Amino acid sequence: MGQAWRDWGGVIGVSACALPIVVALVVALSRWRQKRGVPARVAWWRSAAEIGAVAGTLPWIWMILTPGEGPRQVHLVPLRDLAAQAAGDPGTAVAQVGGNLLVFAALGFFAPIRVAALASPLRLAVLGAAGSIVAEVTQYALDLGRVSSVDDVLVNALGAMLAGLASRRWWQDDVTRPLCTS
Template sequence: MILASVLALPVMAATAVVLAALRRRRGMPVRIAWWRSVAEVGAVAGTLPWIWMILTPREAPRRVHLTPFRDLLAQLSDPGTAVVQIGGNLAVFAALGFFAPIRWPALAGPGRLFVAGAVGSTLVELAQYAFDLGRVSSVDDVLVNAAGATLAGFLSRRWWGEGADRMICVC
């Protein structure tokens, strides 16, 4: 997944350049065109590889865990598992959490980012179950994915003003 993401960097950069150029043709100011284009490409390119990995079928029965913190406590009993599982779940919607408030100022704020991450994660967990992918659909995954979106959003907070205060809706 990391290798594929690195190899896709030129495509992502080219996509941002093309999007910014198209926005400039429609009269959008240069700064706004670039912020929006980079934020959109970053959110999509940083989230899709994780979703692809999560929706890859496994040879196992599907399971559902609806008791909050059950999986987290089990994962914490093994440090190696905790790092991989919790770290991975924090990363799933991190790019979305980082870039969304820059691109869509209405999502700026920890509560809104948490809800956006939770909604996205719930859809992924439902897809895992509905498509019988041999994975565990867990409420803990939803909570940790949403926390990852929120925490990553805080990392981009200094740029929220670029969207919220200065972006004019010239769509």
């Protein structure tokens, strides 16, 4: 746990300090929408979904784009890294898999609430995979000393899909339907 705190304590601290700003942004955006005629409930959910998706994803992107200590590597054989992690230290495996499940979880949770076209498990998995591919290519292109792995893409996509399923009760709510502008 000490190493994790040394590696990611700054991200955690900044994220915790930013939480009141995130709440203030949701409130301000919701009020702005309400002044323009959007019903209060719809304004709140849309604002929370937009700000939540960004604020919940950025810390994880910051973490995965933090330079590592090794040479950059690419692992393209599916499930090889996951098998190696399962055979290794259980704490490391839980941290790796758990972290990768959370990278696009906020995006997967909020996206179908805000954008009705994303309200399907397959589309959420594709959204998570697309975001993950961008992150993995960026890690490699910037030579951050990290492993760019197809397994990270798979687990990130699964995390987005599972988080989206957790918000399923709100997918068909009135907050995802377009508003009449007349």
